[in-house]
Amino acid sequence: MDLLKRLSYHVLSNNFIKAGKGSSDIKSNLKSIGIDSDILRKIAIVCYEAEMNIVIHSLGGNLHCDIYEEKIVILTEDIGPGIPDIELAMTEGFSTAPDSVRELGFGAGMGLPNMKRYSDIFEINSSIKGTNIKMTILL
Amino acid sequence: MKLKQIKELLNAEILAYGCDEETEFDHVFASDLMSDVLAYANNEALLITGLNNPQVIRTAEMMDMHAVLFVRGKHPKEDTVELAKEKFVTLLVTEHIMFEACGLLFNNGMKGSK
8 A cells, every 4th residue: 555656747727738748747647656557547548637637727736647557646736716516617528618619629528537537435525715636546 | 540531631831840740640639728628638549639839849849749630720830830940739620620630530430548
């Protein structure tokens, strides 16, 4: 159960050029330690969706990847405005993203459902101060 | 189909090489929604899209998709091409619209990725 390593990245709000860089780096790191490719893809998807959510919806935040012997935990913490109705936000197709984000191919209301679908354990807490997400993928 | 056959069939231009022209692709996923690619596509498929921003390359990278075909003649900007080269994602561009590109590939034996 000991934490072997933590990878951390600061994610900027509205920066669509750098968006995904943290997830890319996490994927490369996990590949280099020999994580199975199917599990690696699940981790990459949840990580990238979470990173994009910080870019699109928050004022900025952090993305962490905690590596344990038996699991990988992806954590995000962002600064406001939070999600007023988490149950509604978890519905496939529901989105509050602006048109500018939709034009980039995101904001289709699949982010949170995707994160839940590909995580073995999905936990989310949100307030007007910000949103914290914890996604566990078992190895 | 081999990459070189796809290129010839669609009269496509290759903008970045992440694999050689003998590489085989059996499956295709076509979408302008990257969230749907992340939700529904399988790995190692050819991604067909009309979007041409860097997030397309990031999506392909996350999904282990080694080639992206831009339809409707949508040439990406240099930053997108550079990112593709860095991540070993092959980029093709064709003048065909998405429907035609998918139809031609389907008629030549390629299957949907799901």
